[in-house]
Amino acid sequence: MTASESLAAGKLAVPQYGSAVGVHPPLDSPGYRSSTLRAPHQPLVRLPQGLTEITGPLLGPERVTASDADLTIGHPGEPLGERIIVSGRVLDSDGRPVPDTLIEIWQANASGRYAHHVDNHSAPLDPNFAGAGRCVTDSLGRYRFVTIKPGSYPWRNHHNAWRPAHIHFSLFGRAFTQRLVTQMYFPSDPLFALDPIFNSIPDAVARERLISAFDIDLTEPDWALGYRWDIVLRGRTATVFETQEGR
């Protein structure tokens, strides 16, 4: 049935996105102090997926330039730290690639300091590193950033609290339901067991999905280490809903 036929018949064929129940952290996570006054107390109300939810902004090449995917350029000199390549694919949970979708990232510098006025960590700023990047996935859902490995840094959540090194990722997918903001971590970080943000994810298997893998094939000789990380958004199934006009 084509879209126009389905509309004429009073039925709108629209995809529905599968549940992410049990995957995302609960909003109320007492170990994460900032959630105390910000996490809603009332239960969420179920929102059936309608046209507003199964569509979404298709932001692509118009929002990026080729150099936006390399965080080590655009300054007078090279940033300090360990140069790395971060690459992978964006998929949905049915295994389909998500092409032509905008990815935005931001991160601390190699010393564990953000180029942001609120960050008062005593580690040095790097005049050659701003810490923001963006790119659009290719037709197979692949992305690739060049950056430097961010440092761990202290925060005030509890005594002697340190965040494991991470890069913030923001993704749109193809629909409002697929919007995701998350963090990518690095393998074997000794801080994992102590971090309330990482451990806010209830399922240990799901938690591991945020950890990138060192990849020698992605590593470029004499230049940069490679880390591979695939990102999986909610998958979808076709379904039909009736309009009032069709009854």
Next chain:
Amino acid sequence: MSPGITPSQTVGPFLAIGLPWPDGPFVVPSDTPGAIVIEGRVLDGGGQPVPDALVETWQADPASRFDHPDDPRGPAAGPAGFRAFGRSATDSEGNYRVVTLRPGALPGPDGGTEAPHLDVSVFARGLLDRVVTRIYFSDEAAANAADPVLASVPDARRDTLIAVGGMDPAGGGGYFRFDVRLQGENETVFFDV
């Protein structure tokens, strides 16, 4: 085996490095005929402003259409310059602001008609996942009364989803206020989508 979904993590306090765009708040340019302003504050459970939040909006165009291949009525480009998507970081007083066009009503998934609305995502330090809400309009009383989503919300909380029309302090055209109260008294209704 199907791959597992990647879990969410908080945007943290430094989202301003990576997410705001200069044109983010402008779903349409300010001088677009019919442009309205929606603004308000994001507040925490203590009533304090949240200065490190990001508010994103997504909506149909005034003709009730989406420029998207999954709209079964066929994609429609919409009015010139209309992006359908808005993004505003909050300022030091917790204020956000978007400039947009009023969306049209939509056929709903359960057979009814959804009143004009915007879907809203709010991200902030302290939120381990985005929270999702909707903005409806106070001058659409009849459409709101028939809206199946509003009907699913307890009476006493429904007003938290309705932007209130008023006078633009900047002297512009259509103007609506919509505050997001993350927690506590008059807590905004948030959705599981």
